[in-house]
Amino acid sequence: MTHIGLRGIGTALPEQFTPLAELSLISSPDRLAGFGFDGAWISSDASALAVGAAQRALADARIVPRDVDVLLTASALPQAHQRASVEPTGGVLDAFCYSASWLQEELGLDRAAVCGIAQQGCAGMFSALRTARALLVSEPELQHVLCVGADVLPAGACREILYNVISDAACAVVVSREKVRERWLGFHQISKGYYWDVPAKQSEIIAAYFPTGRSVIAGLLHRAGLRAEDVDLVIPTGVNATSWPILLRLCGIPEERLYQARRRFGHTIAADSFLLLEEARASGCLTPGMRVLLFAYGFGSSWCALLLEIIGEEMP
Amino acid sequence: MTILLTGFSGNVGPEIARQLAPHRVLALVRDVRRAPRLDGVTLIEGSLESLPMAVRGEVEAIVHGAATVAFKLPLDELRRTNVDGTAALIEFARGCTRLKRFIHVSTVCVCGDRTGEIPEAAMTEPRHFVNPYEQSKWEAESLVLGSALPVEIVRLAIVAGSERDGSVRRPGALHHALHWLFRGLIPMIPGCAESRVDLISTEFAAGVISALVRAAAEPGRIVHASAGVAGPRLAELLDFFADFFARHHRGWASGAVSRPDIVDRETFALFEKSVKQSGDLLFQRVCDDARSFLPMLLYPRTMMTSLARAVPLADWRALAGSVAARLIETDWNRKSKCHVPA
Numbered sequence: 001m002t003h004i005g006l007r008g009i010g011t012a013l014p015e016q017f018t019p020l021a022e023l024s025l026i027s028s029p030d031r032l033a034g035f036g037f038d039g040a041w042i043s044s045d046a047s048a049l050a051v052g053a054a055q056r057a058l059a060d061a062r063i064v065p066r067d068v069d070v071l072l073t074a075s076a077l078p079q080a081h082q083r084a085s086v087e088p089t090g091g092v093l094d095a096f097c098y099s100a101s102w103l104q105e106e107l108g109l110d111r112a113a114v115c116g117i118a119q120q121g122c123a124g125m126f127s128a129l130r131t132a133r134a135l136l137v138s139e140p141e142l143q144h145v146l147c148v149g150a151d152v153l154p155a156g157a158c159r160e161i162l163y164n165v166i167s168d169a170a171c172a173v174v175v176s177r178e179k180v181r182e183r184w185l186g187f188h189q190i191s192k193g194y195y196w197d198v199p200a201k202q203s204e205i206i207a208a209y210f211p212t213g214r215s216v217i218a219g220l221l222h223r224a225g226l227r228a229e230d231v232d233l234v235i236p237t238g239v240n241a242t243s244w245p246i247l248l249r250l251c252g253i254p255e256e257r258l259y260q261a262r263r264r265f266g267h268t269i270a271a272d273s274f275l276l277l278e279e280a281r282a283s284g285c286l287t288p289g290m291r292v293l294l295f296a297y298g299f300g301s302s303w304c305a306l307l308l309e310i311i312g313e314e315m316p
Numbered sequence: 317m318t319i320l321l322t323g324f325s326g327n328v329g330p331e332i333a334r335q336l337a338p339h340r341v342l343a344l345v346r347d348v349r350r351a352p353r354l355d356g357v358t359l360i361e362g363s364l365e366s367l368p369m370a371v372r373g374e375v376e377a378i379v380h381g382a383a384t385v386a387f388k389l390p391l392d393e394l395r396r397t398n399v400d401g402t403a404a405l406i407e408f409a410r411g412c413t414r415l416k417r418f419i420h421v422s423t424v425c426v427c428g429d430r431t432g433e434i435p436e437a438a439m440t441e442p443r444h445f446v447n448p449y450e451q452s453k454w455e456a457e458s459l460v461l462g463s464a465l466p467v468e469i470v471r472l473a474i475v476a477g478s479e480r481d482g483s484v485r486r487p488g489a490l491h492h493a494l495h496w497l498f499r500g501l502i503p504m505i506p507g508c509a510e511s512r513v514d515l516i517s518t519e520f521a522a523g524v525i526s527a528l529v530r531a532a533a534e535p536g537r538i539v540h541a542s543a544g545v546a547g548p549r550l551a552e553l554l555d556f557f558a559d560f561f562a563r564h565h566r567g568w569a570s571g572a573v574s575r576p577d578i579v580d581r582e583t584f585a586l587f588e589k590s591v592k593q594s595g596d597l598l599f600q601r602v603c604d605d606a607r608s609f610l611p612m613l614l615y616p617r618t619m620m621t622s623l624a625r626a627v628p629l630a631d632w633r634a635l636a637g638s639v640a641a642r643l644i645e646t647d648w649n650r651k652s653k654c655h656v657p658a
Contacts, residue, residue, distance in 0.1 A: 027594070027595065031593060031594070031595060034593045035593065035594075163594050163596075192570070192571075192572040193570075193572075194566065194567045194570050194572030194573070195572060203501060203596075203598050203599070204499070204500045204501065204567070204573070206503075206596070206599065207500055207501045207502065207503045207599075207602075208500065208503070208572065208573065208574065209503070210503040210504060210577065210587070211503055211504070211574035211575070211576060211577050212574055214577055215574065240590070242586070242589065242590040242593060243590065245586055246583060246586045246587055246590065249579070249580075249582070249583040249586070250504070250577050250579065250583065
């Protein structure tokens with residue numbers, strides 16, 4: 001049977017973990033520890049993380065680079081879409097060296113069409129998945145879309161954003177039309193350009209987070225013809241741990257359906273949901289038929305919710 | 317009749333005095349120079365701690381409207397005016413040889429966490445008060461009812477502002493909540509969608525008090541100045557403000573600012589805890605204001621009314637719209653009047 005969904009997942013965390021006390025932060029380490037953070041994973045090379053995550057996703061999907069029809073790369077930070085030239089001219093041409101193209105070359109995705117997804121903040125990977133699924137629906141000849149999200153904060157940057165501690169990481173997902181492990185049930189996104197000016201509107205953004213989060217999840221479930229209690233598991237992101245029980249209560253989803261992470265990754269911009277989905281898979285807590293909800297908020301502002309159904313191992 | 321009015325400088329005081337005409341009103345004020353001037357009203361300098369003994373022989377009725385209505389103050393501070401001040405006025409009244417009426421202005425909030433139909437009657441202490449203000453006013457009611465004076469009580473609902481022009485002399489908890497709501501800073505409200513928000517105008521509040529003064533004295537009588545079943549449900553009111561604010565605020569107009577979710581006590585407590593943990597000063601203020609007032613909406617109830625039914629009641633939409641427009645226009649009384657498109 002053909003289902004569009006997630007066929008392979010790969011993630012990459014840097015090797016360096018720095019505890020809260022040694023990070024550049026706004027709030028006190030104690031306060032941030034209360035929100036579920038104990039430090040940040042720090043890297044200087046988003047490309048290396050992206051390559052690692054993509055290779056793992058391809059391996060997990062049991063496909064080779066030449067099988068990939070489309071590569072979508074998502075990054076929240078503008079500089080992540082650029083790659084330094086090996087022979088910089090100092091002119092405008094230097095700005096046309098794209099990290100997505102470099103990644104295609106590095107991975108040997110010789111058949112893939114390439115596209116970058118930007119300006120979605122921490123919801124960039126969700127937008128990439130949505131675009132991947134839409135491509136598979138609209139272009140029947142496509143089989144596999146590889147989505148890669150990678151972000152690394154600049155060296156020495158403050159690691160705290162709106163009470164969240166930011167880690168560097170990458171994730172990759174192969175979206176395919178067959179042999180998928182998680183079937184695509186639905187997606188809903190609400191974007192509010194009113195909040196484009198993040199520094200000026202940060203308090204309003206915090207206030208809008210919950211009601212809009214509730215709306216996007218309610219909208220998704222409505223479109224899917226499901227009720228809140230039909231959600232079997234919610235895969236959180238690494239944002240402020242105290243926010244999840246509130247969001248679940250607003251949505252009417254029983255709190256015990258929130259996935260309890262075994263590892264702490266902090267908030268990795270694009271990768272949280274997939275680090276935890278991968279962990280949940282590995283832990284064996286995902287069983288066929290389960291409906292799994294993923295939710296992310298990204299500056300811009302966009303609220304995204306994705307609903308998957310666990311198919312389980314369909315691989316030969 | 318010569319009436320001593322306390323609380324003349326408050327939100328409802330001048331309107332009470334206006335509607336008590338042609339009775340002679342002696343208005344007790346702390347500072348004569350800063351008090352409003354009204355024809356037929358004689359300003360008398362004093363306070364509940366320093367009552368005007370010289371007029372005791374003239375006073376035939378007392379309308380006791382003075383109160384501290386800062387919901388966030390500690391109980392001890394609220395008791396100083398609302399309970400101790402009332403006790404002092406009772407002692408003063410005992411010496412008023414011509415006194416026929418003692419009308420105590422109270423609040424419908426004295427019913428605390430009670431739900432359902434609330435009768436116009438003395439009530440035992442509720443299990444829980446939403447804020448110390450409610451408790452102090454309940455204690456004051458008990459005090460006046462036990463005083464053996466010819467006491468009558470008017471319990472006011474939420475006085476939103478003037479139905480004539482939307483003006484609010486002193487913005488209170490409702491207006492602070494509207495301020496945060498307008499700015500898109502209230503993500504959730506503790507309450508029940510079906511709870512009625514008992515909004516009344518300044519004129520209506522004063523109208524019920526003056527109607528009681530005009531009616532024959534009935535010591536022990538309690539009346540509610542309440543909109544009763546004519547008040548809006550919480551969800552209905554939030555929808556109204558969402559539409560209204562959309563005319564004045566780009567975020568509301570675009571739908572970016574959402575109507576706050578109506579949540580149960582536990583969910584709001586989780587939000588408050590998260591805000592407290594963050595140390596975010598702005599949201600702590602929002603939560604403090606919300607906590608002092610909004611949890612009353614967790615208790616759906618309808619105040620029974622008798623006398624109030626004879627007093628004209630403004631439509632809540634007109635009142636809420638007029639008050640909100642005025643608050644926006646004056647930036648919550650922080651600036652002088654400017655034009656706001658209707």
